[in-house]
Amino acid sequence: MNGVHDMGGMDGFGKVEPEPNEPMFHEEWESRVLAMVRAMGAAGAFNIDTSRFYRETLPPDVYLSSSYYKKWFLGLEEMLIEKGYLTREEVAAGHAMKPAKALKHGKFDLANVERVMVRGKFARPAPAPARFEIGDRVRAKNIHPTTHTRLPRYVRGHAGIVELNHGCHVFPDSAAMELGENPQWLYTVVFEGRDLWGADGDPTLKVSIDAFEPYLDPA
């Protein structure tokens, strides 16, 4: 979707402000939100792409004015309601009122903690040969799906070069909508800065994205 989350190349957000000796969490609740997202994901309530989509679909003003973990919290709460794990009445009451919905991997207890400390695997067997080779010139499609995609707006319509082939991975556009993993070839595609930003762009700049094969046409 063409949301405010897709902010590569936007102007007006001001300076980057690094914080010296930044703590891991600024408020205790942030750590609880992180843990709940990791736990409910590991229990099978949602996949990582779905959770990203729920943050992206927050209203633009809420997205831009909420802190990082506030966005995580708002996305988590809405996602769990829509997926039937809790109800709005329960959220309003602050207590469970309805029977639980079964989780794919069961209750998240201490025995499951190590699982979330190991990164998930996203590579999958290839359903078809790769369409592109390293060095091929490709063009990012001019597509504007209203659902989840990982093709940022700032490269759409532009041509670049295939630099790396990462194999076949879970396709976020399908997984986010719970339409299955639909594995696709994944490439690093590099673009000239001036192709993206025009003649006034930095002539020393190259930008790459990791692009799934359905995002690309030969160029």
Added chain:
Amino acid sequence: MSEHHHHHDHDHSELSETELRVRALETILTEKGYVEPAALDAIIQAYETRIGPHNGARVVAKAWTDPAFKKALLEDGSKAIGTLGHVSRVGDHLVVVENTPERHNMVVCTLCSCYPWEMLGLPPVWYKASPYRSRAVKDPRGVLADFDVSLPKDIEIRVWDSTAETRFLVLPMRPEGTEGWSEEQLAELVTRDSMIGTGFPRKPGAPS
């Protein structure tokens, strides 16, 4: 429960609306039998103690001292780091990119906040915030100026936008004046920002 002491000036008797909502959600998830609060505590503790830039720093320092490891690292980051054992599990999709006198690498996630947690810990707020995410792909030299970092005019800048589950770690250049240093000594010079590409390693003798 983990301990946090960042807000002594904050009156804990009055919980913010967000704190109340987060507590309510945890209560509901617990009452419904979805999660065990002790398991949430354990996740937080693991993040607080196990991951962090010290993992990435050891990998960089080893690459600076061991040419065979460096070669393997640049060919397949996950596989090479997997041979070290002492660092946390990085998953299958880590790509290590090398800074040279001709090319400076910088990593961003314009769409959300993708970051090599296992190597660098949880990302800092600025990495996840709009100014960095919006400008890094268009005006990286301007972004670097916000970090008081400047590069030679003609050096190539390569920005890696982390748009999939691949993760990127920058291998910075080894500082001059460190000949004969041990891996442990060198690791002390490797900053988090030098592995994102928004900074350089410390110079020998500079305060840490």
